[in-house]
Amino acid sequence: MTSKNNEIMQRDLEVIWHPCTQMKDHETLPLIPIKSGKGVYLYDFDDNAYIDAVSSWWVNIFGHCNTRINDRIKAQLDTLEHVLLAGFTHEPAVELAHKLVKMTPQELKKVFYVDNGSSAVEAALKMSYHYHLNNGKRKPVFLSLSNSYHGETIGALSVGDVSLYKETYEQLLIQNMQVDVPKDQSVEAAEVALESLEKLLKEKSDEIAALIVEPLIQGAGGMHMYHPDYLVGARKLTKMYDVHLIADEIMTGFGRTGKMFACEHANISPDFMTLSKALTGGYLPLSVVMTTEDVYQAFYCDYNEHKAFLHSHSYTGNPLACAAALATLEIFEEEDVLGENTKKSVYIMDALEKFHSLDNVASIRQQGMVTAIELKGYDSTERIGLKIYEYALTQGVLLRPLGNILYFMPPYIITYEEIDKMVSVAYEGIKKVLKA
Numbered sequence: 001m002t003s004k005n006n007e008i009m010q011r012d013l014e015v016i017w018h019p020c021t022q023m024k025d026h027e028t029l030p031l032i033p034i035k036s037g038k039g040v041y042l043y044d045f046d047d048n049a050y051i052d053a054v055s056s057w058w059v060n061i062f063g064h065c066n067t068r069i070n071d072r073i074k075a076q077l078d079t080l081e082h083v084l085l086a087g088f089t090h091e092p093a094v095e096l097a098h099k100l101v102k103m104t105p106q107e108l109k110k111v112f113y114v115d116n117g118s119s120a121v122e123a124a125l126k127m128s129y130h131y132h133l134n135n136g137k138r139k140p141v142f143l144s145l146s147n148s149y150h151g152e153t154i155g156a157l158s159v160g161d162v163s164l165y166k167e168t169y170e171q172l173l174i175q176n177m178q179v180d181v182p183k184d185q186s187v188e189a190a191e192v193a194l195e196s197l198e199k200l201l202k203e204k205s206d207e208i209a210a211l212i213v214e215p216l217i218q219g220a221g222g223m224h225m226y227h228p229d230y231l232v233g234a235r236k237l238t239k240m241y242d243v244h245l246i247a248d249e250i251m252t253g254f255g256r257t258g259k260m261f262a263c264e265h266a267n268i269s270p271d272f273m274t275l276s277k278a279l280t281g282g283y284l285p286l287s288v289v290m291t292t293e294d295v296y297q298a299f300y301c302d303y304n305e306h307k308a309f310l311h312s313h314s315y316t317g318n319p320l321a322c323a324a325a326l327a328t329l330e331i332f333e334e335e336d337v338l339g340e341n342t343k344k345s346v347y348i349m350d351a352l353e354k355f356h357s358l359d360n361v362a363s364i365r366q367q368g369m370v371t372a373i374e375l376k377g378y379d380s381t382e383r384i385g386l387k388i389y390e391y392a393l394t395q396g397v398l399l400r401p402l403g404n405i406l407y408f409m410p411p412y413i414i415t416y417e418e419i420d421k422m423v424s425v426a427y428e429g430i431k432k433v434l435k436a
């Protein structure tokens with residue numbers, strides 16, 4: 001490591017406590033100080049380039065320092081940087097909300113601004129509970145799928161099921177029930193899972209405010225994928241039993257699954273949809289809870305009836321973030337992003353053909369621009385994900401496996417050549433951890 005990289009790393013470790021990290025790891029594992037980014041590439045202070053194959057935690061879709069998004073933010077910066085959204089409004093928030101209503105499933109008519117994914121989930125849960133209360137029903141329980149992930153604040157953590165994040169805090173959590181996620185992408189698995197959902201709703205729907213799901217792909221749960229039929233059935237059942245359906249599209253939204261929103265694969269309209277991550281092209285923290293006219297109306301009355309949704313965050317609907325989102329949506333409007341992504345997905349899957357012959361590859365699955373390779377024969381203490389991560393960095397690719405699941409979730413602007421490089425480094429990485 002050059003002295004500049006090293007110097008920044010040392011100064012960092014004196015004061016910064018990094019997210020999702022056992023800090024002691026950094027006694028041996030170097031931090032990578034990033035100086036700049038352009039397109040799919042991140043550059044460190046030694047001018048090493050890394051292909052960002054995980055879109056910087058699944059947020060970046062049109063590349064780092066995208067000229068169009070940069071320009072939009074710069075223009076907004078000289079106009080209005082921020083204003084409170086209670087009693088006031090601004091043009092980027094208004095324009096963005098109109099666009100979101102137009103492009104999301106039909107029933108979603110209102111936009112509640114929040115400022116990060118977990119907070120959007122919190123707001124959706126509170127709204128759902130409060131809706132039922134405003135309608136004279138006390139439903140204090142949320143239902144979620146096994147292996148789910150919805151964020152890490154207390155409410156969001158409660159409806160998640162990744163034990164690595166959740167277990168420690170068990171005593172702090174709010175009431176949650178879980179039902180099995182379909183075990184794979186088959187129609188049969190969806191049917192089996194729907195049977196257990198129906199059974200549970202039949203018994204407990206009186207207590208349950210909402211079912212929250214990650215439509216089609218459970219991201220942090222290891223890129224687990226299931227069939228759209230499950231969403232079709234879940235929408236039908238939740239309607240029947242007066243339970244809301246919350247589609248958490250924080251990771252799947254904005255084209256990641258092959259359609260603009262994962263719900264479109266099932267042609268369903270949920271009661272709530274949470275969006276964040278790619279919303280701003282991966283630039284700035286912003287999130288929304290989209291909901292229906294019915295939900296909105298349950299809160300709409302004279303002030304003294306005390307039914308308003310009194311929830312807020314300081315940076316709710318920040319204009320700079322809204323400007324970044326508007327620029328991002330314009331790229332979708334003007335370019336055939338989804339069409340190009342379809343070709344790239346096919347190309348990635350074809351390139352993975354030879355992986356099947358590696359003894360430690362259990363299976364490969366794909367949904368749109370998410371491709372996952374499941375490795376077998378390791379226990380968690382071996383930390384093979386970390387080994388592949390370290391190897392890939394030496395080769396100029398940022399891969400960040402989730403345990404035994406190596407995945408690709410690159411920015412959409414990745415070129416075919418860059419895909420080749422990403423795939424070949426992954427192949428060599430998997431070969432490296434192959435046991436003799």
Ligand SMILES: *Cc1c(COP(=O)(O)O)cnc(C)c1O
Pocket residue numbers: 116117118119121149150151152214219220248249250251252276277
């Ligand atoms: C990332 C994610 C969240 C949490 O968003 P943060 O902005 O990290 O709080 C919630 N749900 C899903 C499905 C996610 O992928």
